[in-house]
Amino acid sequence: MRVLLLSDTHGALDERVAARARESDLVVHAGDVGSAEVLEILRALCPRVIAVRGNNDVASKWVPAARVAVAELAEQAQIDLPGGCLVAVHGDRFPAAQRHLRLRQAFPSARAIVYGHSHRLCIDDDHYPWILNPGAAGRARTFGGPSCLQLVATLRRWRVEPLRFPPSPVSAAVQPLSG
Numbered sequence: 001m002r003v004l005l006l007s008d009t010h011g012a013l014d015e016r017v018a019a020r021a022r023e024s025d026l027v028v029h030a031g032d033v034g035s036a037e038v039l040e041i042l043r044a045l046c047p048r049v050i051a052v053r054g055n056n057d058v059a060s061k062w063v064p065a066a067r068v069a070v071a072e073l074a075e076q077a078q079i080d081l082p083g084g085c086l087v088a089v090h091g092d093r094f095p096a097a098q099r100h101l102r103l104r105q106a107f108p109s110a111r112a113i114v115y116g117h118s119h120r121l122c123i124d125d126d127h128y129p130w131i132l133n134p135g136a137a138g139r140a141r142t143f144g145g146p147s148c149l150q151l152v153a154t155l156r157r158w159r160v161e162p163l164r165f166p167p168s169p170v171s172a173a174v175q176p177l178s179g
Contacts, residue, residue: 002150002151002152003025003028003151004148004150004151005028005150007133007134008032008119008138008140009033009038009138010032010140011033011138012038012138013138017137020150022046026079027046027050028077029049029051029052030091031088031092032117036063052090053073054116054117059071082153083157084158086110086113086151086153090117107129114149119136119141120143121135121143121149135164
């Protein structure tokens, strides 16, 4: 199973990340989605999308028409995949100083935990559960360019590939779907 892991789009999804969604069986967004349009784009590209709420995914920051969509985002998700469970959280509720340790303590039965919030691409696979941060898949604070992670999950093995794209002009962001 091919799972695209992304976070921190803040209302703008990079077209190169979107292209990876089209090639995936599942997209998991670890929060700070930023707009219903990002979710609509992802759902048009991939048959299954799971997104959790980030600290910026609050009704007051989304347009009024999208407030139902933001209210439907869960704080966390546990996703059964071949070979184990993936947990998705935004990460803002875990202090940065010991975030990985605390995530492992909070979700010890997971095979991997994907989180966002820091906008920093990270693969911490020295211990179980793995801690994965896809970085920022939009325009805000990409620290070297938009990024995401591609997880391939089989019953026997999980493999994670980091994907970082060069910074690009504003035109490289996927535009909202037209009616």
